[in-house]
Each structure stands twice: as C-alpha cells, then as structure tokens.
Amino acid sequence: MIVIHNPQTWNDEQQSRAVHWMERMRLMNSRELGFVPLKAYREGIQRGRVLLAEPAGVIAGFLLFTHTKTKGVKVMQIAVHPDYRRQHIGTSLMLALAERHADEVLTLWCRADLDANNFWKAMVMKVLALNENNNKERIALVRWGALCSSTYSTSLRDSFTLNITSA
Numbered sequence: 001m002i003v004i005h006n007p008q009t010w011n012d013e014q015q016s017r018a019v020h021w022m023e024r025m026r027l028m029n030s031r032e033l034g035f036v037p038l039k040a041y042r043e044g045i046q047r048g049r050v051l052l053a054e055p056a057g058v059i060a061g062f063l064l065f066t067h068t069k070t071k072g073v074k075v076m077q078i079a080v081h082p083d084y085r086r087q088h089i090g091t092s093l094m095l096a097l098a099e100r101h102a103d104e105v106l107t108l109w110c111r112a113d114l115d116a117n118n119f120w121k122a123m124v125m126k127v128l129a130l131n132e133n134n135n136k137e138r139i140a141l142v143r144w145g146a147l148c149s150s151t152y153s154t155s156l157r158d159s160f161t162l163n164i165t166s167a
Helices: 012-028 038-046 089-100 116-122 150-159
Strands: 002-005 050-055 061-067 072-080 105-111 126-131 141-147 164-166
Touching (some): 002 089, 012 038, 012 050, 012 061, 038 050, 038 061, 072 089, 089 150, 116 141
Parallel strands (some): 002 164
Antiparallel strands (some): 002 050, 050 061, 061 072
C-alpha cells in the first residue's frame, strides 16, 4: 500500500527531514527537475502544496505544486527515488493531486527531451503547447494539461492497479 501524506500537519523536525529528502531527490535528478531553492520546499509544505508518497514506511516520492490564477493547479516538480520507480508512486501522487483538486485544470511544463513525457501521456494528459527555444539551454518545453474530474481520476484508477490511502 502507498500512503500519500500532506506534510503540512507534521512537526518541525519531520517537515525539515522531508525538505532535506526533497532536496536530495532534486540533486539526484537535477537535469530533470532544474533548480528550486530549499525555501520553496519549506513554503510548499507550510502551504499544503506538497504531497509525499510512502510505500512500506519509506518516503519514495514527492510532488510540489502551486495554484494558478485561473482555478488550476500547476505541478512544479515530481520525483520518485530510483529504487521505487515503476511501482506506481508517481501515478499515486498524481491521482491524489487530482482527487484533492476536482474540477480544476492540472498543468505542467516538461522538457521535450525527457522520458518523463511518456509518463505524462500515460497519465491521460494532453499536450497543450510546445514552447521552443524559450530557455537558456534552447530546449523545447511541452505543456501538458488535464481536467481533474471524477472521470479523470477513474481513468487513472482503471488504468493502473493502485492501492493508496491518504494519511
């Protein structure tokens, strides 16, 4: 079973450990995740904008998001520890986010050269835009989106065998 946590309710020591774990994950995946300061992780936890996935009592993945101005949710970062990939950790995080933000539009940007785009396609998301040469590295970015409806959540649950719960 995968337990999804909102660490906003955790004590300071637990939140600090979560922030440092997220930072280690960012460093391990810096090409994919880019740079986010520790302050953003701390603020994300304090504002309830971080979800952590924990199978078997070990934090294995996180999702950092923000709210948009137009009743939407934007995924800023999502990462799963390499030892736990292909075990539906990322899918469980996305499903938890979708269920918490029903009837909101879910969006994110992803570098076009990353395998993560296959994950977003598997998450039943649609390509909304392609932004070429608009960053320092001159790498195209893909904008993905989906409506977090009950139909969306059901399609994710039906596509994968998920055993998750929220703590």
